[in-house]
Amino acid sequence: MNAAFSYNFPSLRGVQGGNEFFVAMVPLRLIPRIFLFDEEEIPPEHRAQRIINKSRIPDITNYILENSKEYVFSSLTASIDGQVHFQPFSDAHDFEDLGNLVVSLDSKFLINDGQHRRAAIEEALKISPDLGEENISVVFYHDKGLKKSQQIFADLNRHAVNTTSSLGILYDHRDQLALLTKDIIAETPLLERYTDKEKVSLSKNSPKLFALNHIFKTNQKLLGKKKGEFITEDEKTFIKEFWEVLCDSIVEWKQVLNKELNPRELRAHYVVAHGIFLEALGIVGNFLYYNHPTDWKEHIKKLSNIDWNRSNSKDWLGRAFGPTGRINKNNQTIQLTANMIKIKLALPLTEQEEEMENTLKQGV
Incomplete structure (x- = not known):
């Protein structure tokens, strides 16, 4: 050669x-x-x-x-x-x-x-x-x-195995929202104790309540942000206060923290133990941030009055779970769950949300 x-x-x-x-x-x-x-x-x-x-x-x-x-x-x-x-x-x-x-x-x-x-x-x-x-x-x-x-x-x-999105967030030291999410978890006793930082979904017997990627996606919806976008100081303040008020408003979460209810029981019987609930709340929180900047906390506190039991099929069937009782999380069901939460909080639905509700009613 x-x-x-x-x-x-x-x-x-x-x-x-x-x-x-x-x-x-x-x-x-x-x-x-x-x-x-x-x-x-x-x-x-x-x-x-x-x-x-x-x-x-x-x-x-x-x-x-x-x-x-x-x-x-x-x-x-x-x-x-x-x-x-x-x-x-x-x-x-x-x-x-x-x-x-x-x-x-x-x-x-x-x-x-x-x-x-x-x-x-x-x-x-x-x-x-x-x-x-x-x-x-x-x-x-x-x-x-x-x-x-x-x-x-x-x-x-x-034999290649992709890392989970939760691990990607955990090891990301550049993205502002990833850093903020990890700070919130570390500063919130319930989240710090019951967040799985590796998995993207939890088994029915998991001792944890949340997956890191669910909290991150919820924060994305709360702020309407994509990965890598800038976050203002006002947005940081809001999101930290949101989780503080939320964790104090969900009665069932407090029961787990006080050892009155275990994660397995919560996951089996309540909607609030699933990622679909968190991400739906992200949508509701985003609406409150822009439309109720001064009294959004009062609306979040009213979450304690909602019946989150999965036996409450009137509210959650066709939204958080399907006819078999299995949690069904996708963009449509997340939005439908958010719609019901807004209805329970006496918040108005957008035109698009109204259309989704009409479609759901026609399908029943």
Whole structure:
């Protein structure tokens, strides 16, 4: 192979399953050049990855640009179809796996894992070319004819488990709403004791009452905010006071805190033990924040007078739970539950909420 017509990557050589692989540090500016990605040009038999979801790219791009001094990316994984030669820097036994990976210029590179990162890097470089001198690690596999590329993708993802959204919030130290949510939990005895910070849903026997992601989503609805948006001091004050008043207004929650009722019993018999209730309250709280800025606390306190028992099918059937009694949480049922709470609090429904109520009545 002519070294003048090749890529040269300082690399570390390893062996897995009896086959060589190589870990290289690649400048970001080279990523869009060597890893071309055009789904229309890649034959189906070589599409060893998911079809790219273009809606994900702006978020990843913004992550790079907004955290240019501290962003972190895991390695890309790629297959090489072409001539490959590894040149050790030294013949010494301890250094024989450290050297240059020489790849012919006419080789084809196919990303097995990391196509969204590749696309985001390309977009980030257009805005901030200086990032091109930074590096990302790439794990290369030699795959003649790209015959193994699909199997590589399958093997890489076979045991992959995505972190839960609750853990993502717990470990997020940049997002203002995530930080505020964690502060509220830490400062509120009921939430601090009974919030599961890892799971996104709780089993019927869980000793916890809430999942962190449910509280976070409730806060999003309370403020009408998306992840990453700025939160004012007034909004911070409101949301902290909201949870304080709420925890003091739900009688059943106080019974759990006082050990008069256990979480399992609450979950089995009351609507207030489920994420659908919290998120519905987020909608109601948002309405109060903008329409009752001075007396919203009085409305929240009236929640103590509502019958939250799941046996109260007149109010909650078709909203918080279905005919089988199973809690059914989706955008529609969250809104329908919020509608009933507003009705109980003598708050007016919006035109859209009225339409939902009419549709529900026609379906009964």
